[in-house]
Amino acid sequence: MQQQEKASLDHLFRPASVSAKEPEKISRPPLTAFQDSFRRLRKNRAAIVSLIILILLGVLAIIGPWMTSYTYYDTDYSAVYKAPNADHWLGTDKFGRDQWARIWEGTRISLLIAVLAAVLDLVIGVAYGAISALVGGRVDNVMQRIVEIIIGIPSLIIIILLMMVMEPGIMTIMLAMVITGWVNMARLVRAQILKLKEQEYVLAARSLGASNTQIILKHLIPNTIGIIVINTMFTIPSAIFTEAFLSFIGLGLQEPMASLGVLIHDGYQAINTQYHLLLYPAIVIIAIMVTFNILGDGLRDALDPRMRK
C-alpha cells in the first residue's frame, strides 16, 4: 500500500539540475585592490574632508587670481601696506600689489612644485630603491654609489649652472629638483626592502616562480606603503621651502613672481607692522600641509591590507 503510494508520487519529483560550479559562483562583481582601497578611504571622514579642502585650494589656485580685478604684478604706490579691505581682500604688500592675487598665484606655483616633488619621489625614488635592494650585490653597490655622488656634488653649483643655460624661474627649480629630489625616498625604500626581502613570504613567492617585478609590485611595495606615504608627506613641504630658500638667496623665482615660500618670507620681513602679510600665506601653506598629511594617513590606512576590518 505504502509502496504503491510512494511509487505513484515518485514521478512528481525531478532531480534538480545541480552543477558543481553553481554554489561557487560569486554573485557580486569582484572588487579590484584599488576599488577596495577607495571604499575604505571613503569611510574615513577626515580624509574625505581633507580631500575636499585640497580640491578647493586647487580650484582657488586656478581661478583665484581672476576673481579680483588686480593682478599679482601690478604695483600701486598710492596703496602700499593696506590692511585687508573690501577692495583688496587680503590687503597689499610693500609695492601695493594685491595680496589675494599674489597668494593664489603663489599657491599655484607651490602646488605645482609639491606635486612634481611627490611624483618624482613616488616614481623614481621608489623604483630606484626597490630595484637596488632586491637585485642587490654589484647592482646595489653601483646604484648606491651613484646616489652618493649625486648628493656629494653641491646642488647650488648645479643650480647656478642651470641658470646660465636656462632662464631663471620655475622650470629651472623643477629641473634642479628632478636631479636630487628622489634620493631620500630611494634610500628609505631600499632599507625597508633589504629587511623585507629576507622574510619568509618573499621566499615562498620566489619558490612559486614569481618574477622580481611581481615580487616588488605585489609583495614588497604594499608592505612599504606606510614609509612611502610618510616620506612623500615630508617631501612636499621641503620642496616648497627649498624653492623659498632658493628665491631667498636670489636663485629662485624672479620678481614679481610669487610662491607661498616667497610670500611667507616677505611677510616675515614686515611681521611687526603688517602681520597679515605673513598670516594668510601661512594659513594657506599650513592648510595644504595638514590636509596632505591627513589624506596621506587615510591613504596609508586604506592601501595597507593589514588595516582591513
Next chain:
Amino acid sequence: MKRYIGMRLVYLLITLFVITTATFFLMKQLPGTPFDEEKLNRLPVEERQLLYASYGLDQPVYVQYVRYLANVVQGDFGTSFTYKNMPVKDIIANRIGPSALIGLQAVVLGLSIGLILGIIAAYRHNSAWDYFTMFIAVLGVSVPNFVLAALLQYYVGLKWGLLPVAFWDSYENSILPSVALSVGVVAIIARFARNEMLEVLQQDYITTAKAKGLTNMAVVMRHAVRNSLIPVVTILGPIVVNLLTGSLVIENIFGVPGIGSLFVDSIKMNDYSTIMGITIFYSAFYVFIMLIVDMLYSVIDPRIRLASGGE
C-alpha cells in the same frame, strides 16, 4: 665583515674622487672669477696676467685639476681667495665647531624626543598622545624654520630674557639655534617611529611575547623598538650630515659663525679652493655616514646580510 668594510672603504675613495672631479670641472664653468670684476678691469693686461699666474689660473683647467688633486693628496687644500689668503683647512677648522655643536645638540634632542613621542603614539594608537604627536609632526614640517627661529628669539630671548638672542660668546648661545633646528628632526623621527611601531606591534612575535607574560614595557623595549628602527636610522643619516655641516638660514638668523653661510658665500664669490674644500669635507662625511648606516642595518636586523647577494 672585515672584507666588506675594506671593500666599502675602497669604494668610498672612488666615490670621493668622482665627486671631487665633477665638482671641480662644474665649478670652473661658473660665471665670473674670484676677483672683484670692477677692480680687475682697471688693471693693465700684464698685471692681470700676473695675478692669474700667481694663483695658477692661467693654466688650462685640466692642468689646474691635476695640480689641485696632487695638493689634496698631500693634505694641502689651498688658500681661500676671499679670506685674506687663509688656508682652507684652517677656515673649515674654525667654522666647523659651532655648526657641529648646534647640529649635534639638535640631533640628540630631536632623536630622543622624536623616538619617545613616536613610540608612545604608536603604543596608545588613536589616543590623545597620538593626536598630540601627529599635531607636532605636522606643525614641525609646516612651519618654516626661520619663522620658528624668529618666534624663539622674540619670546625666549627678548620677552622672557632667558637666553641670548644671537652671536657666539658662550655655551648659552647654542641653545636656541639647537632647539630651532631640532623641531624638524622631532617631527620626522616621531612620524617614522610611530608608523613602524604600528606595524611591528601587529606582528605575531609581539603576541607571543605578551603571551609569555612579559610586561608591556619589556615587550615594547625589547621586541618592538628594535624592529622599528630601520627607517629611523636611514632617515637619520642624511639629517646628521646636513645638521652637523651647518644650516645657512639658522646660522644667519642667530649670527652663528658656522659653515653653512661660508659655503653659500664661497659659491657666490667663486672662491674655488673654499668650494672644493667644503665639498670634499661634506661628501667625505656623507659617504662615511652612509657606510655606518648600511652596517647598522645588519646590527639592527641580523636577517639583513651586509653584502647581500654579493656572493
